[in-house]
Amino acid sequence: MTLYHGDMREILPALGTVDLVLADPPYAETALAWDRWPDGWPTIAAEVTRSMWCFGSMRMFLARHGEFAAAGWKLSQDIVWEKHNGSGFAADRFKRVHEHALHWYRGDWSGVHHDTPRIPGADPTDRYQRRPRAADRTAHAGSIAAAPPRPKDGTRLARSVIRAQSMRGRAIHPTEKPVAVPLPPLPAGRPPRGTVHDPVAGSGSRLAAARQSGRRAIGIEADEAYCEAIAGRLAQGALDIPA
Ligand SMILES: C[S@@+](CC[C@H](N)C(=O)[O-])C[C@H]1O[C@@H](n2cnc3c(N)ncnc32)[C@H](O)[C@@H]1O
8 A cells, every 4th residue: 555645636647557546536516625626637547547437426427528538538337336325415306325436448448457247146136147038138238148148157247236334424534435335346447466546545445445355556645634544544454344
Protein backbone atom coordinates (compact mmCIF):
# COMPACT_ATOMS: atom_id res chain seq x y z
CA MET A 1 0.00 0.00 0.00
CA THR A 2 1.29 3.44 -0.92
CA LEU A 3 -0.63 6.62 -0.14
CA TYR A 4 0.02 10.11 -1.54
CA HIS A 5 -1.42 13.32 -0.15
CA GLY A 6 -2.26 15.87 -2.87
CA ASP A 7 -4.17 16.58 -6.06
CA MET A 8 -4.45 13.45 -8.16
CA ARG A 9 -4.21 15.50 -11.35
CA GLU A 10 -0.63 16.36 -10.41
CA ILE A 11 0.39 13.08 -8.77
CA LEU A 12 -1.27 10.45 -10.98
CA PRO A 13 0.70 11.21 -14.20
CA ALA A 14 3.99 10.97 -12.30
CA LEU A 15 3.34 7.44 -11.04
CA GLY A 16 3.46 5.58 -14.36
CA THR A 17 0.98 3.08 -15.76
CA VAL A 18 -1.21 0.80 -13.67
CA ASP A 19 -3.40 -2.20 -14.48
CA LEU A 20 -6.61 -0.76 -13.07
CA VAL A 21 -7.95 2.51 -11.73
CA LEU A 22 -10.73 1.99 -9.18
CA ALA A 23 -12.17 5.41 -8.39
CA ASP A 24 -15.05 6.95 -6.48
CA PRO A 25 -14.69 10.58 -7.53
CA PRO A 26 -16.65 13.55 -6.16
CA TYR A 27 -20.05 13.48 -7.91
CA ALA A 28 -20.39 17.29 -7.48
CA GLU A 29 -23.92 16.85 -6.13
CA THR A 30 -23.60 18.17 -2.57
CA ALA A 31 -22.37 21.27 -0.74
CA LEU A 32 -19.53 19.35 0.92
CA ALA A 33 -16.27 21.26 0.50
CA TRP A 34 -14.43 18.40 -1.25
CA ASP A 35 -17.38 17.53 -3.54
CA ARG A 36 -16.04 19.32 -6.63
CA TRP A 37 -15.45 17.50 -9.92
CA PRO A 38 -11.68 17.45 -10.58
CA ASP A 39 -11.70 18.93 -14.09
CA GLY A 40 -9.99 16.75 -16.67
CA TRP A 41 -9.49 13.70 -14.46
CA PRO A 42 -10.97 11.11 -16.92
CA THR A 43 -8.33 12.19 -19.45
CA ILE A 44 -5.56 11.95 -16.87
CA ALA A 45 -6.73 8.47 -15.85
CA ALA A 46 -6.74 7.42 -19.51
CA GLU A 47 -3.04 8.26 -19.72
CA VAL A 48 -2.12 5.74 -17.00
CA THR A 49 -4.46 2.78 -17.59
CA ARG A 50 -6.75 1.05 -20.11
CA SER A 51 -9.16 -0.25 -17.48
CA MET A 52 -11.16 1.71 -14.93
CA TRP A 53 -14.04 0.99 -12.57
CA CYS A 54 -15.67 4.27 -11.57
CA PHE A 55 -18.39 4.74 -8.94
CA GLY A 56 -21.00 7.42 -9.50
CA SER A 57 -24.65 8.32 -9.80
CA MET A 58 -26.67 8.10 -13.03
CA ARG A 59 -26.95 11.91 -12.92
CA MET A 60 -23.18 12.27 -12.72
CA PHE A 61 -22.45 9.82 -15.54
CA LEU A 62 -25.00 11.41 -17.87
CA ALA A 63 -23.60 14.86 -17.18
CA ARG A 64 -19.97 13.75 -17.63
CA HIS A 65 -20.30 11.18 -20.40
CA GLY A 66 -18.71 13.52 -22.95
CA GLU A 67 -15.55 13.76 -20.86
CA PHE A 68 -15.24 9.99 -20.64
CA ALA A 69 -15.90 9.55 -24.37
CA ALA A 70 -13.44 12.31 -25.34
CA ALA A 71 -10.74 10.53 -23.37
CA GLY A 72 -11.39 7.32 -25.34
CA TRP A 73 -13.23 5.45 -22.59
CA LYS A 74 -15.75 2.83 -23.74
CA LEU A 75 -18.32 1.22 -21.47
CA SER A 76 -18.08 -2.52 -20.88
CA GLN A 77 -20.47 -3.18 -18.00
CA ASP A 78 -21.97 -1.77 -14.85
CA ILE A 79 -22.88 -2.96 -11.39
CA VAL A 80 -25.35 -1.59 -8.88
CA TRP A 81 -24.77 -1.32 -5.15
CA GLU A 82 -28.08 -1.70 -3.31
CA LYS A 83 -27.81 -0.25 0.18
CA HIS A 84 -30.18 -0.50 3.14
CA ASN A 85 -30.72 3.26 3.51
CA GLY A 86 -31.36 6.04 1.02
CA SER A 87 -29.41 9.04 -0.21
CA GLY A 88 -32.10 10.79 -2.25
CA PHE A 89 -32.10 14.56 -2.17
CA ALA A 90 -35.80 15.11 -3.02
CA ALA A 91 -38.94 14.29 -1.05
CA ASP A 92 -41.11 13.88 -4.17
CA ARG A 93 -39.09 11.24 -6.05
CA PHE A 94 -38.14 7.63 -5.50
CA LYS A 95 -35.89 7.20 -2.53
CA ARG A 96 -32.53 6.34 -4.04
CA VAL A 97 -31.10 3.27 -2.33
CA HIS A 98 -28.48 2.39 -4.93
CA GLU A 99 -25.33 3.64 -6.61
CA HIS A 100 -23.59 2.62 -9.79
CA ALA A 101 -20.10 1.49 -10.66
CA LEU A 102 -19.23 1.49 -14.37
CA HIS A 103 -16.34 -0.33 -15.98
CA TRP A 104 -14.63 1.69 -18.71
CA TYR A 105 -11.88 0.46 -21.01
CA ARG A 106 -9.78 1.82 -23.86
CA GLY A 107 -8.64 0.06 -27.02
CA ASP A 108 -9.76 -3.50 -27.80
CA TRP A 109 -11.72 -5.41 -25.16
CA SER A 110 -9.54 -8.45 -25.92
CA GLY A 111 -6.48 -6.44 -24.85
CA VAL A 112 -7.94 -5.51 -21.48
CA HIS A 113 -7.61 -7.92 -18.57
CA HIS A 114 -11.05 -9.19 -17.60
CA ASP A 115 -11.62 -12.36 -15.60
CA THR A 116 -15.14 -13.64 -16.11
CA PRO A 117 -16.86 -12.91 -12.79
CA ARG A 118 -17.98 -16.40 -11.72
CA ILE A 119 -19.02 -17.43 -8.24
CA PRO A 120 -19.75 -20.84 -6.72
CA GLY A 121 -23.17 -22.42 -6.91
CA ALA A 122 -26.13 -22.67 -9.23
CA ASP A 123 -28.80 -20.00 -9.19
CA PRO A 124 -32.22 -21.67 -9.46
CA THR A 125 -33.95 -18.30 -9.71
CA ASP A 126 -32.10 -17.32 -12.86
CA ARG A 127 -33.81 -18.82 -15.90
CA TYR A 128 -30.89 -17.87 -18.12
CA GLN A 129 -28.66 -20.25 -16.18
CA ARG A 130 -30.85 -23.12 -17.42
CA ARG A 131 -30.92 -24.33 -20.97
CA PRO A 132 -33.20 -21.79 -22.65
CA ARG A 133 -36.45 -22.85 -24.24
CA ALA A 134 -37.49 -21.30 -27.53
CA ALA A 135 -40.07 -19.26 -25.62
CA ASP A 136 -37.28 -17.69 -23.54
CA ARG A 137 -35.51 -16.26 -26.56
CA THR A 138 -36.18 -12.59 -26.92
CA ALA A 139 -36.04 -10.59 -30.09
CA HIS A 140 -33.80 -7.87 -28.69
CA ALA A 141 -31.17 -10.24 -27.31
CA GLY A 142 -31.07 -12.61 -30.27
CA SER A 143 -30.69 -16.31 -29.65
CA ILE A 144 -29.61 -17.05 -26.10
CA ALA A 145 -28.52 -20.49 -27.29
CA ALA A 146 -25.80 -18.76 -29.33
CA ALA A 147 -24.08 -17.55 -26.15
CA PRO A 148 -20.73 -19.18 -25.27
CA PRO A 149 -21.11 -22.55 -23.53
CA ARG A 150 -21.28 -22.29 -19.75
CA PRO A 151 -18.65 -24.21 -17.81
CA LYS A 152 -20.04 -27.19 -15.90
CA ASP A 153 -17.89 -26.53 -12.85
CA GLY A 154 -20.64 -25.68 -10.38
CA THR A 155 -20.21 -21.94 -10.82
CA ARG A 156 -22.43 -19.24 -12.24
CA LEU A 157 -21.93 -15.70 -13.43
CA ALA A 158 -21.90 -13.22 -10.57
CA ARG A 159 -24.98 -11.02 -10.60
CA SER A 160 -24.65 -7.31 -11.26
CA VAL A 161 -26.43 -6.15 -8.09
CA ILE A 162 -24.37 -6.16 -4.90
CA ARG A 163 -26.36 -5.87 -1.68
CA ALA A 164 -24.38 -4.46 1.23
CA GLN A 165 -25.19 -2.38 4.27
CA SER A 166 -24.04 1.21 4.00
CA MET A 167 -21.55 2.59 6.51
CA ARG A 168 -24.08 4.86 8.24
CA GLY A 169 -23.18 5.16 11.92
CA ARG A 170 -19.70 3.66 11.54
CA ALA A 171 -18.17 5.72 8.70
CA ILE A 172 -15.02 7.84 8.88
CA HIS A 173 -15.95 9.60 5.60
CA PRO A 174 -19.38 11.03 4.64
CA THR A 175 -19.60 8.96 1.43
CA GLU A 176 -17.68 5.91 2.59
CA LYS A 177 -18.41 2.65 0.77
CA PRO A 178 -18.27 -0.67 2.61
CA VAL A 179 -15.37 -2.89 1.54
CA ALA A 180 -17.89 -5.45 0.27
CA VAL A 181 -18.74 -3.12 -2.62
CA PRO A 182 -15.36 -2.51 -4.33
CA LEU A 183 -14.24 -6.11 -3.66
CA PRO A 184 -16.15 -7.97 -6.44
CA PRO A 185 -15.00 -5.77 -9.37
CA LEU A 186 -11.33 -6.23 -8.50
CA PRO A 187 -10.70 -9.64 -10.12
CA ALA A 188 -12.80 -8.63 -13.11
CA GLY A 189 -10.54 -5.70 -13.90
CA ARG A 190 -7.07 -6.47 -12.70
CA PRO A 191 -4.59 -9.36 -13.05
CA PRO A 192 -3.81 -11.20 -9.78
CA ARG A 193 -0.36 -9.63 -9.51
CA GLY A 194 -1.44 -6.30 -10.94
CA THR A 195 -1.56 -2.91 -9.31
CA VAL A 196 -4.72 -0.94 -8.65
CA HIS A 197 -4.80 2.79 -8.26
CA ASP A 198 -7.40 4.78 -6.31
CA PRO A 199 -6.75 8.47 -7.05
CA VAL A 200 -9.60 9.75 -4.82
CA ALA A 201 -9.12 7.49 -1.83
CA GLY A 202 -11.54 9.04 0.69
CA SER A 203 -11.58 6.70 3.67
CA GLY A 204 -9.48 4.08 1.86
CA SER A 205 -12.26 1.51 1.25
CA ARG A 206 -10.90 0.47 -2.11
CA LEU A 207 -7.35 0.28 -0.73
CA ALA A 208 -8.66 -1.93 2.07
CA ALA A 209 -10.45 -4.08 -0.53
CA ALA A 210 -7.21 -4.41 -2.50
CA ARG A 211 -5.36 -5.44 0.64
CA GLN A 212 -8.10 -7.92 1.48
CA SER A 213 -7.72 -9.50 -1.95
CA GLY A 214 -3.94 -9.64 -1.47
CA ARG A 215 -3.03 -7.11 -4.14
CA ARG A 216 -0.82 -4.05 -4.42
CA ALA A 217 -2.52 -0.67 -4.35
CA ILE A 218 -1.62 3.01 -4.61
CA GLY A 219 -3.91 5.75 -3.31
CA ILE A 220 -4.11 9.53 -3.58
CA GLU A 221 -6.26 11.76 -1.37
CA ALA A 222 -6.39 15.57 -1.37
CA ASP A 223 -7.60 15.97 2.22
CA GLU A 224 -4.89 15.52 4.81
CA ALA A 225 -7.32 14.47 7.55
CA TYR A 226 -8.61 11.61 5.37
CA CYS A 227 -5.00 10.61 4.61
CA GLU A 228 -4.44 10.30 8.37
CA ALA A 229 -7.63 8.25 8.68
CA ILE A 230 -6.55 5.92 5.86
CA ALA A 231 -3.09 5.48 7.37
CA GLY A 232 -4.62 4.62 10.73
CA ARG A 233 -7.10 2.22 9.17
CA LEU A 234 -4.56 0.35 7.09
CA ALA A 235 -1.95 0.33 9.86
CA GLN A 236 -4.31 -1.65 12.08
CA GLY A 237 -3.86 -4.69 9.89
CA ALA A 238 -7.31 -5.90 10.84
CA LEU A 239 -9.57 -7.45 8.22
CA ASP A 240 -12.65 -5.49 7.26
CA ILE A 241 -15.59 -7.86 7.56
CA PRO A 242 -18.07 -7.30 4.71
CA ALA A 243 -21.51 -6.29 6.01
C1 LIG B 1 -16.53 10.35 -3.06
S1 LIG B 1 -15.20 10.60 -1.98
C2 LIG B 1 -14.51 8.99 -1.87
C3 LIG B 1 -15.02 8.24 -0.68
C4 LIG B 1 -14.82 6.77 -0.81
N1 LIG B 1 -15.86 6.23 -1.61
C5 LIG B 1 -14.81 5.99 0.47
O1 LIG B 1 -15.29 4.85 0.48
O2 LIG B 1 -14.32 6.47 1.47
C6 LIG B 1 -14.05 11.46 -2.98
C7 LIG B 1 -12.76 11.86 -2.29
O3 LIG B 1 -11.95 12.49 -3.29
C8 LIG B 1 -11.16 13.48 -2.67
N2 LIG B 1 -10.73 14.41 -3.73
C9 LIG B 1 -11.48 15.38 -4.33
N3 LIG B 1 -10.79 15.99 -5.29
C10 LIG B 1 -9.55 15.37 -5.31
C11 LIG B 1 -8.39 15.56 -6.12
N4 LIG B 1 -8.32 16.48 -7.07
N5 LIG B 1 -7.32 14.76 -5.87
C12 LIG B 1 -7.37 13.80 -4.89
N6 LIG B 1 -8.45 13.61 -4.11
C13 LIG B 1 -9.54 14.37 -4.32
C14 LIG B 1 -12.07 14.09 -1.62
O4 LIG B 1 -11.33 14.68 -0.57
C15 LIG B 1 -12.88 12.85 -1.16
O5 LIG B 1 -12.35 12.29 0.01
